[in-house]
Amino acid sequence: MSGFTQTLRxxxxxxxxxxxxxxxxxxxxxxxxxxxxxxxIFHFNKAVIDATHDLVCAYKPQFAHYAACEAExxxxxxxxxxxxxxxxxxxxxxAKRGDVGSTAERYAIEAFERYGADAVTVNPYxxxxxxxxxxxxxxxxxxxxxxxxxxxxxxxxDLDVGGRKLYQLVAELAARRWxxxxxxxxxxxxxxxxxxxxxxxxxxxxxxLVPGVGAQGGDVAQAVRNGQxxxxxxxxxxxxxSILYAAGGAQFAAGARAAALALREAINxxxxxxx
Amino acid sequence: MSGFTQTLRxxxxxxxxxxxxxxxxxxxxxxxxxxxxxxxIFHFNKAVIDATHDLVCAYKPQFAHYAACEAExxxxxxxxxxxxxxxxxxxxxxAKRGDVGSTAERYAIEAFERYGADAVTVNPYxxxxxxxxxxxxxxxxxxxxxxxxxxxxxxxxDLDVGGRKLYQLVAELAARRWxxxxxxxxxxxxxxxxxxxxxxxxxxxxxxLVPGVGAQGGDVAQAVRNGQxxxxxxxxxxxxxSILYAAGGAQFAAGARAAALALREAINxxxxxxx
Numbered sequence: 432m433s434g435f436t437q438t439l440r441x442x443x444x445x446x447x448x449x450x451x452x453x454x455x456x457x458x459x460x461x462x463x464x465x466x467x468x469x470x471x472i473f474h475f476n477k478a479v480i481d482a483t484h485d486l487v488c489a490y491k492p493q494f495a496h497y498a499a500c501e502a503e504x505x506x507x508x509x510x511x512x513x514x515x516x517x518x519x520x521x522x523x524x525x526a527k528r529g530d531v532g533s534t535a536e537r538y539a540i541e542a543f544e545r546y547g548a549d550a551v552t553v554n555p556y557x558x559x560x561x562x563x564x565x566x567x568x569x570x571x572x573x574x575x576x577x578x579x580x581x582x583x584x585x586x587x588x589d590l591d592v593g594g595r596k597l598y599q600l601v602a603e604l605a606a607r608r609w610x611x612x613x614x615x616x617x618x619x620x621x622x623x624x625x626x627x628x629x630x631x632x633x634x635x636x637x638x639x640l641v642p643g644v645g646a647q648g649g650d651v652a653q654a655v656r657n658g659q660x661x662x663x664x665x666x667x668x669x670x671x672x673s674i675l676y677a678a679g680g681a682q683f684a685a686g687a688r689a690a691a692l693a694l695r696e697a698i699n700x701x702x703x704x705x706x
Numbered sequence: 707m708s709g710f711t712q713t714l715r716x717x718x719x720x721x722x723x724x725x726x727x728x729x730x731x732x733x734x735x736x737x738x739x740x741x742x743x744x745x746x747i748f749h750f751n752k753a754v755i756d757a758t759h760d761l762v763c764a765y766k767p768q769f770a771h772y773a774a775c776e777a778e779x780x781x782x783x784x785x786x787x788x789x790x791x792x793x794x795x796x797x798x799x800x801a802k803r804g805d806v807g808s809t810a811e812r813y814a815i816e817a818f819e820r821y822g823a824d825a826v827t828v829n830p831y832x833x834x835x836x837x838x839x840x841x842x843x844x845x846x847x848x849x850x851x852x853x854x855x856x857x858x859x860x861x862x863x864d865l866d867v868g869g870r871k872l873y874q875l876v877a878e879l880a881a882r883r884w885x886x887x888x889x890x891x892x893x894x895x896x897x898x899x900x901x902x903x904x905x906x907x908x909x910x911x912x913x914x915l916v917p918g919v920g921a922q923g924g925d926v927a928q929a930v931r932n933g934q935x936x937x938x939x940x941x942x943x944x945x946x947x948s949i950l951y952a953a954g955g956a957q958f959a960a961g962a963r964a965a966a967l968a969l970r971e972a973i974n975x976x977x978x979x980x981x
Contacts, residue, residue: 495809495813495816496809496812498778498812498813499812499815501778501820503773503776527803527804528770528802529802529804529831530770530802531854531855531856532856534770535770537768537771537773537774538770538774540774541770541773544774545773545776554802554831555862556829556863557862558854558858558860558862558863559861561854561856561858576832580806581807581832581833582833582835583832583834586834586879587832587833588833590865590868590875591867592867593865593866597865604861
């Protein structure tokens with residue numbers, strides 16, 4: 432079992448939470464007081480993290496939100512801050528990397544050494560050899576796109592490949608081949624609860640990263656019922672905008688805490704835990 | 707026809723070249739004199755660009771090689787330098803982005819506004835709606851992974867989907883749907899020449915980005931014969947390591963020019979041009 436997976440399991444238990452907060456700051460939605468400071472994204476993230484660290488099983492910064500505004504340094508500082516201040520909470524870099532072997536090595540260095548992430552999201556289209564530079568780092572989590580939360584997910588992922596769908600085959604490959612070190616996870620969107628149940632049936636207790644609740648409209652209770660593992664856990668349910676911007680203006684951190692509390696409770700009330 | 711596509715076609719003609727140089731600097735392979743300077747990657751790139759700008763149809767910096775060593779500023783400077791000094795040569799940012807709509811918007815800002823790239827590579831696994839934030843910028847090129855150059859490409863891309871293979875379906879989607887603005891291209895590896903011919907048959911004269919010659923061992927003559935369009939062009943044949951490191955030490959720029967000249971000639975001698 433990987434370092435990431437162990438940390439994740441402990442965070443599930445200690446914070447009694449399957450909730451992951453997506454740190455996807457939009458500079459134009461930050462409170463004016465923070466937006467006027469140097470490193471506004473870091474300071475916004477720090478306040479959200481301080482207000483929610485005991486309510487989550489992970490944080491998930493989304494790379495594009497930093498890269499689009501030249502804020503790589505603030506991404507670094509955010510991850511470093513979580514590790515230093517709340518070492519029990521793992522950080523997933525959501526970057527959906529996918530490239531051939533020698534370049535994938537560089538992406539692994541970026542995610543795990545430069546940014547110090549505990550896990551990274553990756554794209555399976557290039558095949559297993561392109562995932563291996565990530566997977567071979569057994570202490571890190573490698574979270575492979577399986578069934579994404581967007582409407583167009585159907586276009587390729589639902590194609591019939593020999594009596595099953597492409598995303599089901601990706602789940603089979605993850606369970607049978609890519610998880611030999613116990614550090615492979617999958618992304619399945621909450622917007623497709625039936626598919627979530629199908630993937631769960633294929634992968635046993637492999638943790639699933641589930642985006643799509645909150646702003647994208649996925650039903651929390653259905654996602655939990657269909658996605659949970661036999662132990663009533665196995666999920667990293669990610670929400671971003673619905674938490675980060677729950678309250679406007681200066682109250683954003685308190686608003687984020689309230690929204691995170693409510694979502695953790697909504698998740699927990701739908702879990703079936705062994706008695 | 708997009709701004710990128712027009713620039714590309716002019717570069718094909720003016721430089722009589724289908725060659726694209728991949729700017730994938732490896733800090734440990736730079737000549738010691740350059741490695742000791744500030745901004746060594748930029749200075750290495752600049753020297754290669756100055757030595758080869760009349761021999762290429764495009765440059766293609768690979769994102770991971772910059773991100774792994776915190777050199778985003780040198781990536782920006784490299785692209786800016788090409789645009790300012792050799793405005794007839796387009797720059798492709800090889801980043802293989804792929805994410806849901808709202809995040810894809812951020813990636814499009816990153817590629818086209820922050821870095822000022824003329825085109826970007828993207829991954830089709832999430833479907834057409836995830837490509838639209840890129841495609842809607844009609845003056846920019848959007849280069850979709852179809853059949854990649856790595857051995858593991860077979861694992862997903864060769865799956866049978868209703869009587870054809872997944873990469874063939876991606877080629878069909880590109881030709882029929884994603885290219886409505888004339889700015890969609892595909893990636894097909896030189897290491898799979900048969901597949902290159904099949905994709906060419908599907909997409910008409912759509913330009914194809916072809917990595918995999920040089921260090922990856924793809925046969926140049928076969929790639930050109932199988933991949934060229936009816937006009938004897940239609941290809942962006944990318945090589946990186948075999949050109950950047952053709953000569954060691956202080957002679958790297960002259961070595962890069964000699965290697966680029968030889969590869970352009972090898973490509974041109976295999977083209978079938980209308981008389």
